[in-house]
Amino acid sequence: MARIKPQALLQQSKKKKAPRSISVAAIALYSVVTVVMVFFLYATYRHWSQRSIMQTEEGTSNFQVEDDILDSKKSDVPRYAIFNTSKGLITVELYNEGSPEIVDEFIDACQKGHFKGMLFQRVVKHFVIQGGDSENLAVIEDWTSREKHYNQLEKRLKHEAFMLGTSNTKHDKEAFDIFITTAPIPDLNAKLNVFGRVINGEDIVQEIEEVDTDEHYRPKSRIGIIDVTLKQTI
Incomplete structure (x- = not known):
């Protein structure tokens, strides 16, 4: 039976422990998923931010309209x-x-x-x-x-x-x-x-x-x- 040299055994051990390389296709897929998630989160944030601003402006506008109506009524009353x-x-x-x-x-x-x-x-x-x-x-x-x-x-x-x-x-x-x-x-x-x-x-x-x-x-x-x-x- 032929004896395996120690150097050959060391090289075989290193080959087994070395991590598998990640393919280019996998990296591309992960990148696409990450970009989609970031875009979705940004779009959601922007939507709710704009909605909050619109509600605030609408409420302020309603108050202004009511105040204008009250002021108009007061100004219409003869003095x-x-x-x-x-x-x-x-x-x-x-x-x-x-x-x-x-x-x-x-x-x-x-x-x-x-x-x-x-x-x-x-x-x-x-x-x-x-x-x-x-x-x-x-x-x-x-x-x-x-x-x-x-x-x-x-x-x-x-x-x-x-x-x-x-x-x-x-x-x-x-x-x-x-x-x-x-x-x-x-x-x-x-x-x-x-x-x-x-x-x-x-x-x-x-x-x-x-x-x-x-x-x-x-x-x-x-x-x-x-x-x-x-x-x-x-």
Whole structure:
């Protein structure tokens, strides 16, 4: 039996332990798979990133649209009312923010022509002039009774003159009445919903206040409102 030389055995051992070489085709396949996976991950990331940005922009856009609508509605509400009376013009600044519901009712009544030809039914010197509901005497009678004890009233309860208001009692728009104070009125808010202030034409209010009246505070001559003009600016 022939003996195998030690060098030949060493060479055979090395051949068995040497790793198999990777083919070019396998390397190419692995490269393609890797590129596809990277592209898929990148495409997925980009898709969700763009979607998130679009949702954020859409939400911001909706908020902006809603804000623009609200601002537009606010800007569309008239800020002033000009009463053209048989004595002259009275300009009133409307309290859109302080009394929005009453102002809306007033504007609606103006647009329907409710105040055209309305008479001032009650005139109480140093108190109020009233236009509208001729049967609503509760407010007038209460204030005139207070006038007798005017000096005993607390000073802090007084309110400014030349304020525009309507009855505090619930009423239909068809019966919308108005009051313009001609002096500081005690406990005004308990009786009226104040929704404006005379800023021009105080002399006209005072002229109406000075007309002759009967024992029920009704003017002896006809004094009324010809029409009302609503304006954004004056």
